[in-house]
Amino acid sequence: xxxxxxxxxxxxxxxxxxxxxxxxxxxxxxxxxxxxxxxxxxxxxxxxxxxxxxxxxxxxxxxxxxxxxxxxxxxxxxxxxxxxxxxxxxxxxxxxxxxxxxxxxxxxxxxxxxxx
Amino acid sequence: xxxxxxxxxxxxxxxxxxxxxxxxxxxxxxxxxxxxxxxxxxxxxxxxxxxxxxxxxxxxxxxxxxxxxxxxxxxxxxxxxxxxxxxxxxxxxxxxxxxxxxxxxxxxxxxxxx
Numbered sequence: 669x670x671x672x673x674x675x676x677x678x679x680x681x682x683x684x685x686x687x688x689x690x691x692x693x694x695x696x697x698x699x700x701x702x703x704x705x706x707x708x709x710x711x712x713x714x715x716x717x718x719x720x721x722x723x724x725x726x727x728x729x730x731x732x733x734x735x736x737x738x739x740x741x742x743x744x745x746x747x748x749x750x751x752x753x754x755x756x757x758x759x760x761x762x763x764x765x766x767x768x769x770x771x772x773x774x775x776x777x778x779x780x781x782x783x784x
Numbered sequence: 785x786x787x788x789x790x791x792x793x794x795x796x797x798x799x800x801x802x803x804x805x806x807x808x809x810x811x812x813x814x815x816x817x818x819x820x821x822x823x824x825x826x827x828x829x830x831x832x833x834x835x836x837x838x839x840x841x842x843x844x845x846x847x848x849x850x851x852x853x854x855x856x857x858x859x860x861x862x863x864x865x866x867x868x869x870x871x872x873x874x875x876x877x878x879x880x881x882x883x884x885x886x887x888x889x890x891x892x893x894x895x896x897x898x
Contacts, residue, residue, distance in 0.1 A: 699884060710788070711875070711888040724885065756827060762884075770817060770836070771879070773886055775829035 671695065674759050674776035682784050683749060689779045691742040691759030698764035700742040701773065702734060705756040717742060718764050749783045756780050787811075788876050788889035796895045797866050804851070805861040805892050807876030815881035818859040820850065823873040823891070832874075835859060837881075863894075871896045 672693045681687050693700065702714040716724035717736040731753075733745040742759055760773040787810040797803045809818065820832040835843045835850045843850045851860040863870055876889045 701884075708890075710890050713885055713887075716884050718884075758827075758829060760829070770834045771884070772819070772831050772834060773829075774831065775821075778827040780827070 672759060672761055672774050672776035674757075674779050676779060677777065678780045678782075680782045680784065681746065681749065683751075685749075686745070686747045688746065689744040689757055689759075689781075691744075691776055693740055693742075693759075693761040693774070695761055695774060697761035697774070698739045699762045700736060700739070701760040701762075702742065702744055703758040703760065703775075705758055705778070707755075711758065714744075746781070749781075751783050754781055754783045788878055788887055790876055790889035790892050792892045793890070794893045794895070796897060799868060799896050799898050800865055802862060802864045803866050803870075803894065805863075805874050805876075805894065807859045807861065807889060809857050809859060809876075809878050811857075811878065811880060813880040817879050817881070818850070818852070819877040819879070819886065820848070820859075820861045821875045821877060821888075822870075823875065825872070829875070833861070866896050868896050868898060870894060 675690045698719050700717045704712045713726050714728045715734045720736050731748050735743040756778040758778045760775045762771050762773045789808045816837045818835045822830045833843050833845045833848045833850050835852045842852050847864045849862045873891045875891045877886045879886045
């Protein structure tokens with residue numbers, strides 16, 4: 669497989685469930701990101717990891733718990749979510765630093781989450 | 785604070801026509817990068833084109849070009865000879881140099897009519 673792969677593509681969960689989203693990249697990148705895309709809102713950055721270390725947390729509620737065991741894998745653990753957390757969750761990766769300044773993010777296809 | 789504005793929620797264009805998608809930005813930084821992404825209904829964000837704030841020439845990638853007007857803080861995407869497959873959401877984004885955070889606009893839904 670190539671690029672950035674996200675699983676599952678669709679997830680329906682109740683507010684008391686615990687579930688996880690998985691992201692895997694085969695691009696040799698060292699930075700990984702979680703973004704949230706809600707209807708009629710711009711993409712919101714949630715977390716950034718560089719070389720497995722979390723370097724940015726954009727004031728995300730603790731019911732979202734990220735995990736980055738290595739530079740190729742990123743998880744988002746979900747617990748006690750609310751209906752307003754229903755959204756498309758996009759994972760991305762990039763070189764940790766790009767001297768050209770471009771540092772293009774490569775995105776996965778997203779995990780569509782519905783919280784009942 | 786960074787801010788990206790896309791004023792066109794939706795656009796309808798005839799196939800083979802050129803289309804311009806508007807993007808304005810606000811930053812106090814002198815060094816930054818501007819990006820355009822395409823998001824088809826499948827959900828994946830596809831990188832289209834990049835423009836650095838110090839680049840003197842407008843960026844081009846195939847049928848895509850970026851009309852960069854630094855003084856006006858605008859970075860419009862131009863798609864020449866539009867195709868049915870260009871129908872999608874288009875997002876403008878910006879990153880200030882030294883930061884990893886990519887800030888996105890609201891997006892424009894482009895529909896190409898046959």
